[in-house]
Amino acid sequence: MSVEELRRVAVAGSAVRAAEAPLLAAGRGPAMMRDAAWALAEHAAALLRARGPVAGTTVAALVGPGNNGGDALFALAFLRRRGVAAVAVPVRHDDDGAPRWHAEGWAALRAAGGRRADAVPAAAALVIDGMLGTGFAGELTLPPAARALPRDAVVLACDVPSGVDADTGEVRGEALRADATVTFGALKTGLLVGEGAALAGEVHPVDIGLGPQLPTSPAARLRLADEAAVRAAHPAPAPDAHKYTRGLVAVAAGSPRYPGAAVLSCSGALHAGAGMVHHAGPEATRDRVLAEHPEALVSTEGPAPDRADAWVAGPGLDTQDDARRRWEGVLSALAERPEAALVADASALELVTAAQLRALREAGTPVVLTPHAGEWARLRERLPADGADAADPLAALRAWSAAHGATVLLKGPRTLTVQPDGEAWLVADGGPELAMGGTGDVLAGALGAVLAADVARRSRARRAGQAPGPVPTAALAAAAAWLHARAGAEQARAGRLTTRTLPAALGAVTARLWRAGDEDGRTRG
Numbered sequence: 001m002s003v004e005e006l007r008r009v010a011v012a013g014s015a016v017r018a019a020e021a022p023l024l025a026a027g028r029g030p031a032m033m034r035d036a037a038w039a040l041a042e043h044a045a046a047l048l049r050a051r052g053p054v055a056g057t058t059v060a061a062l063v064g065p066g067n068n069g070g071d072a073l074f075a076l077a078f079l080r081r082r083g084v085a086a087v088a089v090p091v092r093h094d095d096d097g098a099p100r101w102h103a104e105g106w107a108a109l110r111a112a113g114g115r116r117a118d119a120v121p122a123a124a125a126l127v128i129d130g131m132l133g134t135g136f137a138g139e140l141t142l143p144p145a146a147r148a149l150p151r152d153a154v155v156l157a158c159d160v161p162s163g164v165d166a167d168t169g170e171v172r173g174e175a176l177r178a179d180a181t182v183t184f185g186a187l188k189t190g191l192l193v194g195e196g197a198a199l200a201g202e203v204h205p206v207d208i209g210l211g212p213q214l215p216t217s218p219a220a221r222l223r224l225a226d227e228a229a230v231r232a233a234h235p236a237p238a239p240d241a242h243k244y245t246r247g248l249v250a251v252a253a254g255s256p257r258y259p260g261a262a263v264l265s266c267s268g269a270l271h272a273g274a275g276m277v278h279h280a281g282p283e284a285t286r287d288r289v290l291a292e293h294p295e296a297l298v299s300t301e302g303p304a305p306d307r308a309d310a311w312v313a314g315p316g317l318d319t320q321d322d323a324r325r326r327w328e329g330v331l332s333a334l335a336e337r338p339e340a341a342l343v344a345d346a347s348a349l350e351l352v353t354a355a356q357l358r359a360l361r362e363a364g365t366p367v368v369l370t371p372h373a374g375e376w377a378r379l380r381e382r383l384p385a386d387g388a389d390a391a392d393p394l395a396a397l398r399a400w401s402a403a404h405g406a407t408v409l410l411k412g413p414r415t416l417t418v419q420p421d422g423e424a425w426l427v428a429d430g431g432p433e434l435a436m437g438g439t440g441d442v443l444a445g446a447l448g449a450v451l452a453a454d455v456a457r458r459s460r461a462r463r464a465g466q467a468p469g470p471v472p473t474a475a476l477a478a479a480a481a482w483l484h485a486r487a488g489a490e491q492a493r494a495g496r497l498t499t500r501t502l503p504a505a506l507g508a509v510t511a512r513l514w515r516a517g518d519e520d521g522r523t524r525g
């Protein structure tokens with residue numbers, strides 16, 4: 001893994017341990033610990049500097065019995081040399097009361113003029129949590145010293161907040177919340193998902209030379225969506241594009257009871273760059289869509305089945321019968337053009353069956369299901385899969401997606417997308433401003449546009465006799481979620497977020513992304 005990839009790819013804590021093992025066996029342990037401790041000390045100093053001069057401050061570390069504590073002790077020794085009063089607080093003791101901790105680390109700290117104490121001094125401006133790292137097993141009960149921290153002290157976790165499982169983000173027992181985490185070797189999934197994400201604060205990965213040893217299979221990695229990845233998944237239209245080559249999105253959403261959903265999904269699709277949007281729905285929603293978007297096509301059944309590049313089905317469908325009829329209409333259309341993609345949202349998540357998913361998989365139709373947490377729980381109950389009830393959210397998604405052959409985009413404060421082969425992406429750019437009725441409808445439409453553009457691009461390449469480069473469906477889904485999250489964050493910053501203004505903001509983010517891509521292309525010549 002390159003140093004650049006370190007910022008964008010996470011692996012399980014256990015994978016980092018496995019990568020370390022041969023290097024430790026080769027005697028590289030002390031050098032790696034020095035690198036880790038140096039980086040930890042640098043981040044601690046940067047946090048202190050943000051508040052004032054570093055020299056003269058007090059830094060304490062809660063020090064556990066293993067190498068995590070060793071990192072913390074060496075980091076204190078480095079900080080001591082910058083004029084910091086460095087205090088090590090052991091949290092484990094032998095029967096005779098002697099601290100159980102990394103002997104060389106303590107020797108280094110003592111030689112540098114650091115001291116030991118039984119509690120974190122009230123003067124400590126920063127506390128390093130070096131109790132437990134990737135060696136955490138069983139459950140943690142926080143020691144008394146970790147319960148009595150000065151109110152204003154910044155907490156910096158060494159590698160992983162103690163009590164957090166670095167594979168899954170699960171907290172077993174208690175855990176110590178950090179303001180920031182400096183993590184070694186690679187980003188760890190446990191810092192990005194589940195409770196771990198909420199406890200780690202800002203996460204800073206540090207290279208300690210494990211790159212070549214880290215796993216490369218997509219199923220062992222979690223990729224973070226960023227601008228470059230989104231541009232690759234959803235590139236600007238080609239100069240010779242026409243409306244159909246940009247993708248036609250068919251939208252089976254909205255009902256007389258929930259007409260807004262049709263408008264929001266169509267808006268999402270149009271602003272995310274669809275060449276054409278065709279709304280399939282009853283008169284009441286068709287009129288609303290046309291009033292908002294005169295450029296949309298509308299009809300009861302949708303476009304001719306061979307025209308749609310992607311279908312968005314589910315937002316705002318009403319009575320069971322009507323929803324089922326429209327859902328089955330979408331499936332029939334897809335059966336005639338299986339290479340078109342499908343977004344199943346809201347009501348479609350309640351209607352879809354395992355047999356339908358199997359048929360779609362066999363036909364080669366890319367399918368993305370877009371549940372929020374409640375819908376995800378119901379989906380797993382209705383359509384079970386071995387391993388899909390795991391506490392580890394990523395493992396559960398991987399198990400379900402592999403069993404049912406569909407990509408899942410799990411919405412929430414952090415959005416995860418996972419496809420059947422285990423490739424997984426995380427979108428962490430949005431904030432709670434998106435927690436508002438109807439924002440999911442906009443996302444479903446935007447995702448339809450991203451998928452449709454990809455389907456249209458691949459059809460066109462095939463017609464031209466070229467081998468279309470496949471973009472993983474999970475990456476396409478993450479691209480849509482990223483545009484949506486960024487749009488929400490920007491609108492909220494500007495103080496004008498409502499669901500109605502979200503699609504236009506999404507359009508602005510998309511346009512800027514594409515423009516930046518053009519400029520990149522030009523400057524690179």
Ligand SMILES: NC(=O)C1=CN([C@@H]2O[C@H](COP(=O)(O)OP(=O)(O)OC[C@H]3O[C@@H](n4cnc5c(N)ncnc54)[C@H](O)[C@@H]3O)[C@@H](O)[C@H]2O)[C@@H](O)CC1
Nearest residue numbers: 029032036065066067068132133134135136137139140159
């Ligand atoms: N070995 C090295 O040279 C390197 C180690 N690194 C650091 O080493 C850490 C891993 O070190 P270790 O393998 O020693 O593991 P840890 O230091 O994370 O923890 C291991 C110790 O904690 C105890 N323990 C585990 N679960 C406990 C619980 N629930 N309650 C109380 N005690 C518990 C174990 O019995 C063991 O003594 C990484 O997180 C990282 O900070 C990194 O610096 C990279 C280089």
Ligand SMILES: Nc1ncnc2c1ncn2[C@@H]1O[C@H](COP(=O)(O)OP(=O)(O)O)[C@@H](O)[C@H]1O
Nearest residue numbers: 372411412413431432434435437438439440441
């Ligand atoms: N706390 C949060 N932080 C960031 N994004 C959030 C948060 N809560 C919800 N979201 C996002 O808001 C959207 C809500 O979608 P959904 O639950 O389907 O709402 P609706 O059905 O009303 O459209 C999703 O994209 C989700 O990821």
